[in-house]
Amino acid sequence: MVGLSIGEKHFIQGGIAQDLRSDGRKRLTTRPIYVETGVISQANGSARVRMGATDVIASVKAELGRPNALQPDKGKVVVNVDCSPTAAPMFEGRGGEELSAELSVALQCCLLGGKSGSGAGIDLSSLVVVEGKICWDLYIDGLVVSSDGNLLDALGAAIKAALSNTGIPKVNVAAGASGDEQPEVDVSDEEFLQFDTSRVPVIVTLTKVGRHYIVDATSEEESQMSSAVSISINRQGHICGLTKRGGAGLDPSIILDMISVAKTVSEQLINTLDSHIAAAEAGEEES
């Protein structure tokens, strides 16, 4: 993807070894983050997050549906990511599908926990309207508009921001339906339920280049990585999901080390993200 000369490669690797990266950051410093909410007017919630040249949009759409027969007390959440060809010509046609699938799966397991929905960052039982009959289906769509590395973290942040921007209409269920009948519902246009996003985790990706690992890698740095570990951590410091990418193997002790580093980084990230989201929401209401 990135064409680099041998000199440039050495420069990047050497910089990381000396704790001074090519854009002047330290190994564990993130790029400044910009959050904008409510960018897609027809969605229930949306946000655009920029980190350096990485630019992603996340939107949340809620539709009423039927809960899964095996889990009648839980709503459904589907995460889907698309890579726009505007981000890189290689995403043209079906070119972005592999990366899209990889990101979707990683986000799904970082945000939604296992198949049973236990340990999910989003409280699935809050999405149920009538147990076993009606629930909200949340469709979370991510779009990569511009890509400069660290897509997973940016998407995770965008989804968190979009969820806190999401208002789900209050539903009044008509009484009297019994048995197999589908009850009649009335979706309120006045009252919206705000999501509790305090439990939604953020994702921190640690990219291993040479003997060290860095946060918020650019695409040049990502091209030099041996492996990367994405850890999703919530405000309480619990690990909500973990994925490892890249070809090289990792020492188990290094992984544990990475987790503790990710924990400290995630604290800062959650704080900056929360303040940015609050600022974006305030700005949106004003305009």
Added chain:
Amino acid sequence: MLGSLYRLSKLVQQFVGLMGSKVIRSIFGGVRLWAFLRGCHKNGGRQAQPPAQLFHLSVLLTQFQEMEYVSPEGLRLDGRRPMEMRQIRAEIGVVAKADGSALFEMGNTKVIAAVYGPREVQNRSQQLNDSALVRCEYTMANFSTGDRMRKPKGDRRSTEISLVIRQTMEACIMTHLMPRSQIDIFVQVLQADGGTRSACINAASLALADAGIPMRDLVTSCSAGYLNSTPLLDLNYIEDSAGGADVTLGIMPKLDKVTLLQMDAKLSVETFENVMQLAIEGCKAVATYIREVLLENTKQLEYRRGI
């Protein structure tokens, strides 16, 4: 006898079930519409309404009565005058990694265009020895329409629009100056509310200019239609799907040449002339705005370089 009765009752059950879900859906549509209208009201009531739900409603309404697209006071559904355009906004350089990029908004329609190139031809068999190869891809985001799209890639409509945009842009790019090279134009629709074709062409035009690709002139595009015996400029989704004529026009304003002309439905020749004239006026207005944006951008660049 008993068997047939049973079958009949099953059928009735199925039918009732079907109707029930339809009623629920139409209620949702209506409710969402109100939510949107409220939202639009908050934005000053000027912007057009988001598409699909309204569309359902408009279909419902047209079943019972002839829809009124222009009120007796001469106002359209979104409060515009017949010859008024939606608010347009453009921004240059939204995709940092691309050679040129732009965002273009017409009311609620929002598109991003990115240009890569001129660069080496990726697929050697497509290389042209006397001119540049221009390629274009149009994609719609899952969330761009009112109802969520499920299969956004590679359908017939996007292939057709890609082709239209490519041909329109090819007409203005001086391809003979860049033989054996390739220019990629990618347009991504973020929000669709009618006139995506026009918005995409305008965005592509800006992105090409931002990339510094030699062009004969800027191509600008605008649509116009004819409803309730009134020519309307810049149709939104509801007006677009009303079944009247829709003329999409692309012109090179300085050379005064038409590079794109598409129309569906039928119109008498005299009306067509009026509608096309209106579309031309629209294109020229867009051109003036685009020129302003480009000039502003160039001034910024100049300032940053310290000239």
